[in-house]
Amino acid sequence: MGSALPLGDPAPADGRLPEGTSELSHGHPFGVYVHVPFCRVRCGYCDFNTYTSSELRGAKQVDYSGQAILEVEFAARVLAESQIAPRPVSTVFFGGGTPTLLPTHQLIEMLRAVDDAWGLATGVEVTTEANPDSVDARYLADLAAAGFTRVSFGMQSAVPHVLQTLDRTHDPERVPQVVGWARDAGLQVSLDLIYGTPGETLDDWSRSVDSALAMAPDHLSAYALIVEQGTKLARQIRSGVYPEPDDDLEADMYELVDARLDAAGYEWYEVSNWSRASVAADSGAAPGSSAGPRPDALTGPATPATEFRSRHNLAYWQGHDWWGIGPGAHSHIGGTRWWNVKHPAAYADRILAGVSPAAGRETPGADSREIERVLLLARIRSGLTIDSLAPEARREVAGLIADELINAKAAFAGSIELTLRGRLLADAVVRRLT
Amino acid sequence: MSPRAVQQLQPASTDPALIRNFCIIAHIDHGKSTLADRMLQITGVVSDRDMRAQYLDRMDIERERGITIKSQAVRMPWALDGQTYALNMIDTPGHVDFTYEVSRSLAACEGAILLVDAAQGIEAQTLANLYLALDNDLTIIPVLNKIDLPAADPDKYAAELAGLIGGKAEDVLRVSGKTGMGVEELLDLVVASIPAPKGDADAPARAMIFDSVYDAYRGVVTYVRMIDGKLTPREKIMMMSTKSTHEVLEIGVSSPEPTPSKGLAVGEVGYLITGVKDVRLSKVGDTVTTFAKPATVALKGYSEPKPMVFSGLYPIDGSDYPNLREALDKLKLSDAALVYEPETSVALGFGFRCGFLGLLHLEIITERLEREFGLDLIATAPSVIYEVTTDDKKSVTVTNPSEFPGGKIASVSEPMVKASILAPKDYVGTIMELCQGRRGTLDGMEYVGTDRVELHYKMPLGEIVFDFFDHLKSRTQGYASLDYEPIGEQVADLVKVDILLQGEAVDAFSAIVHREKAYAYGVLMTERLKKLIPRQQFEVPIQAAIGARIIARESISAMRKDVLAKCYGGDITRKRKLLEKQKEGKKRMKMVGRVEVPQEAFIAALSGDTETKDKK
DSSP: OOSOOOOOBOOOTTOOOOTTHHHHHTTOOEEEEEEEOBOSSOOTTOOSSOBOGGGSTTOOHHHHHHHHHHHHHHHHHHHHHTTOOOOOEEEEEEEESOGGGSOHHHHHHHHHHHHHHHOEEEEEEEEEEEOTTSOOHHHHHHHHHTTOOEEEEEEEOSOHHHHHHTTOOSOTTHHHHHHHHHHHTTOEEEEEEEEOOTTOOHHHHHHHHHHHHHTOOSEEEEEEOOOOTTSHHHHHHHTTSSOOOOHHHHHHHHHHHHHHHHHTTEEEEETTEEEEOOEEGGGOOOTTOOOOOEEETTTEEEEEEEOOSOHHHHHHHTTOEEEEESTTOEEEETTEEEEEOSSHHHHHHHHHTTOOOEEEEEOOOHHHHHHHHHHHHTTBTTOEEGGGSOHHHHTTHHHHHHTTSBOHHHHHTTEEOBOHHHHHTHHHHHHHHO | OOOOOSSOOOTTSOOGGGEEEEEEEEOTTSSHHHHHHHHHHHTTSSOTTTOOTTTTOOSHHHHHHTOOSSOEEEEEEEEETTEEEEEEEEEOOOSGGGHHHHHHHHHTOSEEEEEEETTTOOOHHHHHHHHHHHHTTOEEEEEEEOTTSTTOOHHHHHHHHHHHHOSOGGGSEEOOTTTOTTHHHHHHHHHHHSOOOOOOTTSOOEEEEEEEEEETTTEEEEEEEEEESOBOTTOEEEETTTOOEEEOOEEEEESSSEEEOSOBOTTOEEEEEOOOOOGGGSOTTOEEEESSSOOSSOOTTOOOOOOOEEEEEEESSGGGHHHHHHHHHHHHHHOTTOEEEEEEETTTEEEEEEEESSHHHHHHHHHHHHHHHOOOEEEOOOBOOEEEEETTSOEEEESSGGGSOOSOEEEEEEEEEEEEEEEEGGGHHHHHHHHHHTTOEEEEEEEETTTEEEEEEEEEHHHHHTTHHHHHHHHTTTOOEEEEEEEEEEEOOEEEEEEEETTEEOGGGOEEEEHHHHHHHHHHHHHHHHHHSOOOSSOEEEEEEETTEEEEEEEEOOOOOOOOSOOOGGGHHHHHHHHHHHHHHHHTEEEETTEEEEHHHHHHHHHTHHHHHHHO
């Protein structure tokens, strides 16, 4: 199911990390990702590692949290045996699939297991993804009471024909309702939108953006639809049911969402992510926020402020450490990346046998690590400092300013900040900087 | 029925009266090589066991395409009425590009077998060679081949042949090279009707070179026809055009493997090996004499091979450039007509400007370079030689559009040819349309037999080298055949059209065309490139221009989006690998100003692949 895993080196059965991981890991915050590989239906565009009940070959949802907890315990042992200094967990993210297909007690048990294994840091960010039609007020309140701080709803669009093309089953009218419940429960709310769906017009997109803004979310992600090989949507485009995606229209859509969000007081902080500006702790919490003092993910523990950006996602881009629990989940600790076997049944077999569920891994060399660093940080607003670049890459900076791809003022102040045009051409910028 | 000759005549001491020198004139697939094979077998020079199809065609390409590029001569014994004769069969090249070589082969013979496919009739190329043979006063033996084919219509084509060369249709011999039927009668007829060679045995030696081939082990093997006198081993010989001298290391006849002899005497056909390594030192058409007792007058008809068609050859992988040079250096040893010099192109990198006798020559050389030397090549559009006179009376010879002078031009002259096209009469209309579109003027037309027509056109060679033959073939379902010969030059309203990417000319696409066609060429190329060049971060104008005047314009709009929307934990490895791949791809891009163009785009634009794809 879904996209293929990368090719890598074989991973050892005991999960032991290579020599030197400990040094590279030193000083980085630590996060945990928990993959929940279940969906009621598979959406036509989705290539994530997820399974409907008919595809599970005997793996059962009710057993899942137990297996995930076994991997958490396994992870704690591997890190200790690999001499990685123990750190409390800064962020936990439940993604999928549809994590909210599981009953709350399963999600809560898994969070407890993470706490038991490493401890949760002060101000920990705990997010779950949710489908608007898989949660109710009670469900969300239970999660918040158990320590969840954030929910990310897969809204995708407010326009019925677009949702239909995407195979999304929820009723767009329901989204404001679930957002209200989440807010009542004290959870931060993020909305995910998708643009560039075949048949979606600029007007359709404008309606979706306005609908999202009307709900005043704390955070918003807008992703251009990627037609992944092997998906139903890819087949439909190949056979002419839908047209090929139009890059120019998608550029118009990106410009539209950026302008609307900017006007509404949101700031972009990554090419596809916007948040309300962070608020100092003493100026009062934003509406709907279960605000507490939190360390700033970018600068480490400093000014206590209410952070609306996704610190968990920032950790991916900043090269921090995280352990991915569950089938097909990817992990990164101190320069080594690995990925678990994809099918829930194969995963269960490994976990129950006490064997590492990793299917493969790699420890990229210094050159590749530098490429990853630049390609990830360049996408973050002022995430990449010019000082940290290799001399050849620094020589590109003037040209990037001249081509209006990066902001001149930020560059003079020492960091790479993509312009609007630069965000749309971010891959080209990265190619010039690597 | 003749028996095989019991005893062979010895070279160097054969009475010229017992020698018959002949060639076979035939169109590409009319079965010449198969007939030659049968003759080798029936006369016993090749045993049945050693026989392999198309024995004389040595190169793979020749055997695969069924055409003969280089000629060779074979000596075969044949007995008639109790007397043994020596038959020299000179295999002639079969294509328009090699007309000069054909003419030398014909000059070495006293007779020719005119071989025509009994299912297809005579073709333009064969007609042209037939005229050459008649010009050389050769005795012609008309023969219909492939009479075993169900589609054969020998009565019809016998009448056609009789109409062409005179004589009676019943006298046209009918053979099958495949089954051997009629081949013995044909050999008898060669002895009976072709005159014996004449020459002065006591005069200073004169031998005409009708072929010169390079052999990796033995150096150049020179094929000669003795006219006067005698050549012997260890003798010092002299080439009359260059006065260069060489020692004869080996002399002999092919039957068909090289067989050394005590020499070659009047009327004989054989080979010489002097140890030289370059065919340029032993050129087709030159006269060989002895150093000790040289002849004073060379045999007539010698001319330097003159390239007519030029094209740039570039390795697709730039690092193959030294290999291409080496390969050309090697091919040159066996091909006196191939000329080349280094050339650089913005679009294509380092390559060679090569001169060829014609389009087939170009095609054969390119194919040999690719096949025998493992090179991947791209050839620029073929060009001819233009003589450009500027307003200040300077004359410039242009074989490459990039040499076309800027500034005011007083006149441009272009090479002209007389083209003969032979086709079934139903296609006359479409052929006329094509030729008129190519600036041809009709010089006359005549029926060949009852249902085929030969059209004569005066046309610029430049129009023929540019895919004319492809169009002719497709308009006539492959039935038309073409021959052409140079007939001088004409002044024409020719201009150079440049193709500019963001204001920078892309040399590989500049072309010299007639002013009336400049716009069409400009539109064709700008549209093609628009389809092939990927979008850049800025708008890229593509223009066609004559000098400073823009005649056609397209533009590639700026790429606005080049970013992967998502990049989370599981995407990072994939994204990095994608980026590394993109950067690798970027290294193979050619830069035209700031525009990055994949080499494949240039190649596709040159080969016209875009239109072909559209048709599918």
